[in-house]
Amino acid sequence: MDAERRQTLEETTRWDPGAIEQRVFQRWIEGGWFHPPAEGTPAQNYSIAIPPPNVTGALHMGHALNGSIQDALIRLNRMRGRNTLWILGTDHAGIATQAVVEKQLASQGTSREELGRERFTERVWEWKEQYGSTIVEQYQRLGASCDYERERFTLDEDYVRAVYKVFVDLYEKGYIYRDNYMVNWDPGLRSAISDLELENREVTDTLYEIAYPLESGGELVVATVRPETMLADTAVAVDPNDERYRDVVGEHAILPLLERPIPVIADEHVDPEFGTGALKITPGHDPNDFEIGRRHGLEEIVVIGEDGRLIPPAPDRFVGVTTAEAQKAVVEELRDKGLLRGEEPYTHSVPFSHRSGERIEPLISLQWFCRMYELAKPAVKAVKEGRVRITPDGALRQYLHGMENIPPWTLSRQLWWGHRLPVWYRGDETYVGEEPPGGDGWEQDPDVLDTWFSSALWPFATLGWPDTNTPEFKAFFPTDVLVTARDIISLWVARMIMTSLEFTEQVPFEDVYVHSVIQAPDGRRMSKSLGTGIDPLDEIDEHGADALRFGLLAMTSTQDVRFSQARVQQGRDLANKMWNASRLVLMEARDDVEPGPRSGRVEDRWIASRLQRAVRSVSESIEEYDFSHAALDLYEFFWSELCDWYLEIVKPRLYDGDEDASATLLWALEQVLALAHPIMPFVTEEIYSYLPSPSAEALVIHPFPELDEGLIDQSAEGEIGQAIALTRALRRWRQLAGIPVKQVLAARTDDGRPHELVSRLAKVEFSEDGGEPIASVAGVELLETEGIDPEAVAARIEERREKLRGEVKRGEGKLSNEGFVAKAPADVVDAEREKLAAYRAELEELGG
């Protein structure tokens, strides 16, 4: 170590991540370690495709957890020597991106309509070039070891080719079709949107009861919150088993205001308990009515346009007004005619557009769909056969549940930003193909595909598919694991499995790990609009990326969890502890020794053994996707066993230049840095650069520690374990007796062992002779010493005796229970007998 580095080490008493993290990251990039060669086979290699963040996005806490998990897996496997690729890319995010750019245009006093489609699309691309890398840079701050040289985008030329091929193939196989269907229409965006983009809100409307006269006389009273849609009514429905209406089914009612006869039909959907038990049917403007209409072959009349205003065939007096105005006018007319039979407030949940905030208008429109039922079958089979394993079980059940009765997927979106449908029309002709058709007069469909359509191809389209001969595809597909949150299992995970099986005949990944959703500390959803968001970049600025990574991993669980600042601080404290413990070792250890475990002294064998157990538990936890235990076990080993006990035990030897102590410590440090690296890459890499004789160029490619069974030493663990227990008992007694920290106590023990460690750690001096015993603690007699409060000591002893009497009583009770002795396993009973004997012996020693 040169003098300057040594000085830095001596002076820097706190781990200060700020500048160091950026420098360390730069070194990783320059080393090329995140950019693997496209060699080897998928079975040998390890790969993960990142869930592509929206190109408009900013890193939020969900990304931070998702990225921390994947990076831990990627780093672990890279250190294990596997050729490892973390596929990076962004999603064009049709609606979100278009909205951002439109907002920008609005502030410049223009609009997309004014620019026209071509110039608008150019503007979005410009925006993407300028701002699209923001979130990628933010992943770097987290330390994510993605391959930044192979970044992909869902609108890359090659990617578009994959999307078109899939669309055309599915069309030719008969899965994709065009139809009139009811969609969620967003009048603000003027586009159909998917169910995912909805948000249900509680709304209080008025429930109106309206009389529909019957042709034969009498009337049917229906209940509705949307009287204006009666202008498109084509039937009235009742429950088939409803006695009240048995006679009128098959008759006609006269639709008020329009004076048009409509049939009275019977349908199971109608709930006879609700309202009057009669339901007006508007197939053109209500999803349920649409289904009923299709079942009964009813006409689908549309009176609400794409802008949310009424259109013909609504009567002229309503055309052009908003639905709210139309409702008011319709109610007035009904009231005048004496047909309004009741109105009362009614609270129900209503879908709103997540994007524009407007109330969804269910509309019938001509859209492209994909039938999912057949595609879902093999995807269910693959999971049931274990070719794709979904962890945890709850997520597996959710996947299977979502695959039952999977509805057709609305593919088309009335947007400009995205993959334009590979569909052309000329008159009544329709052409579907990857290239435009020959001949004049063809016009391409103006719609674009749902963003999830391209996302569904992510794991293979990013590797070059449909060309299955690219080096990347051959080396890295199928990928190993997909890491995501619960909310997009059906929307994304299931669709990737379906498309992959259909087009590559392989599963896209072998494992799916579904992690927690991080909620705000108060249990609400973390969101910008609620003001409950916590910015991961703020946490990184304040505590460092390692701290955030540790905290998030320690927090995560099989259920959703509340964000815990304390866990991030625990991570920060651990990074600092690592830095300082390493300073001690690096400053004091001899650098002329060969690092390695030494077996001459029991404490050296002990730490080597305990390290093996930490290696085992941390490795197994990560392999089982149990990141919380991995993080906390690492913490426990480093803080408690390595620092609190081993370092304190070997300090004198270290200062004396003991060779074994230096060798063991340097070895243990290198091992534990490697063990911690997948979770806390920055601080471990930085410390690694100070090691006198590192075995690799950088920690990021240092071999991950492997369990060495030969170093597990039961007897050393027993011996040091006892010394620790005795030390703690003595310290406890000292504190209780009010003995000053520095006061050395005279003591005597009859087990013949020197207890050198205990002597130093508990500040007692063992001798063969000496004064009168004043107390006995765990087999050690403490002798009279100046400055001890005899009453406190007596109280302490009595407290212990009392406890022992209780234990003895409990043990005796248990062992005299015939049921226990007869039915409990033998080892449980034996353990109980041993405990009882030990308690009796100690009680005896303390005078009964």
Place this chain on the structure above:
RNA sequence: GGGCGGUUAGCUCAGUUGGGAGAGCACUUCGUUUACACCGAAGAGGUCGCCGGUUCGAGCCCGGCACCGCCCACCA
């Protein structure tokens, strides 16, 4: 309405096939011993949501109840 999960220390969460309840933070006391006060030592704190059952023995298994989340489908 259907499905999944939760209820354990003041807070956030662990708790292996049933065999004496744990961590971090917060709290109390002591401590500036040549890595670290983002530190060290010690301590206090829990009828494991409620009721019943199975068992020699239940935080864990079974039944019921009460709250709280999430997902899907939504009665106009």
